[in-house]
Amino acid sequence: MKIGRIIKRLMNEERGLAVVLVSLAMTALIGAIALVTDFGLVALNKNKLANAADAAALAGVQELPEDPSLASQIARDYAHENGLTDEQVEVKLVPNLATSQFVGVQVTTCKAVDYIVAKVLGFTSIDLQAKATAQVMPITSVYGAAPLFIPDTQPLVFGQQYTLRSKDSNFGPGNFGALDFPYSSGAKDFAYYLANGYDGVIKVSYQIDTLTGVKKEKTIEGISKRISQCKHGCTYDNFQPDCPRLLKLPVVHYDNLNGHKPVTVVGFAAFLVDDVRDSGSIDITGRFVKTLAEGEGSLNQTDYGLRTAKLVQ
Numbered sequence: 197m198k199i200g201r202i203i204k205r206l207m208n209e210e211r212g213l214a215v216v217l218v219s220l221a222m223t224a225l226i227g228a229i230a231l232v233t234d235f236g237l238v239a240l241n242k243n244k245l246a247n248a249a250d251a252a253a254l255a256g257v258q259e260l261p262e263d264p265s266l267a268s269q270i271a272r273d274y275a276h277e278n279g280l281t282d283e284q285v286e287v288k289l290v291p292n293l294a295t296s297q298f299v300g301v302q303v304t305t306c307k308a309v310d311y312i313v314a315k316v317l318g319f320t321s322i323d324l325q326a327k328a329t330a331q332v333m334p335i336t337s338v339y340g341a342a343p344l345f346i347p348d349t350q351p352l353v354f355g356q357q358y359t360l361r362s363k364d365s366n367f368g369p370g371n372f373g374a375l376d377f378p379y380s381s382g383a384k385d386f387a388y389y390l391a392n393g394y395d396g397v398i399k400v401s402y403q404i405d406t407l408t409g410v411k412k413e414k415t416i417e418g419i420s421k422r423i424s425q426c427k428h429g430c431t432y433d434n435f436q437p438d439c440p441r442l443l444k445l446p447v448v449h450y451d452n453l454n455g456h457k458p459v460t461v462v463g464f465a466a467f468l469v470d471d472v473r474d475s476g477s478i479d480i481t482g483r484f485v486k487t488l489a490e491g492e493g494s495l496n497q498t499d500y501g502l503r504t505a506k507l508v509q
Contacts, residue, residue: 238309238322245305245326248278250507252303253330256287257505258488260332261297264289271301280305290329292495299495300331300508329509333493335502336400338464340393342443343375343386343407344480346500347450348462352484354501355432360467360480361415368453370408372477375446376456377404383411390418398446400497403458412478419472419480432483435468441482443467444489447500464489465500 256271268287275285284307290300306325344360346352347367361373374386377394386407389395398404425440435442445467448459466489469482486501493504 249328256301257330334497337492374407376407387414387418391421
């Protein structure tokens with residue numbers, strides 16, 4: 197009789213222990229599900245916020261330093277296109293302390309994300325935030341440069357028509373503003389580089405030899421090909437950043453040129469070609485523009501109009 201009561205009591209205690217163990221197991225299971233489900237939800241939204249901040253900062257900074265108001269507005273517009281409201285976006289302009297010009301756009305995005313499964317454990321939501329800062333700066337290295345140079349003594353008025361390689365250019369005996377890029381074969385590659393850009397990187401401080409002689413046929417061949425490749429009817433006021441008519445030109449320093457001599461690269465300019473013609477020598481007409489290109493940059497570099505935009509935070 198006593199043995200029966202003992203067995204019955206043990207069975208009741210085992211049932212109670214089982215309930216406790218099942219409860220603990222369910223809690224652990226719910227926690228694991230919450231961790232997987234809600235962690236993924238948070239990570240997804242964090243990534244979206246970061247991408248929105250990056251895109252907005254890079255889009256807005258392209259208007260600096262000329263138009264700070266437009267830079268701010270474009271940054272906000274890009275954030276809105278990524279599904280964020282005004283309350284979820286903060287845009288700040290970043291100045292260059294040396295010049296007081298605005299050269300950066302900082303975008304902060306935020307969003308409250310409601311948990312799904314973790315609510316069972318008493319967690320309701322989490323506040324997420326992402327921040328990105330983009331800066332625009334004069335470019336210091338260029339891929340695809342054209343084999344023509346601009347002296348650093350020549351003032352550049354953006355939008356004004358200029359003539360490159362004119363017979364009136366005062367570069368020195370035998371020189372007409374052409375460059376003999378490294379590892380090129382002189383006139384043979386000159387037309388190709390005029391049409392397609394140099395297939396290497398040119399950097400500030402490089403010393404490059406000049407290419408002497410007029411090279412009329414090669415110049416007309418290369419520039420004419422560039423002009424023919426433009427399919428958007430680009431103008432000074434409205435052009436594509438990757439327009440084939442955009443020449444990336446080294447700005448160089450030299451003291452005296454007499455024949456085949458090296459010049460030192462001190463910066464880069466962008467030239468939108470309008471026409472090329474034979475007027476006794478070769479005249480390449482166009483306008484200097486301000487635009488962006490891929491490459492290294494520095495706020496300490498002299499700004500000749502060709503710039504690069506980078507995420508710095």
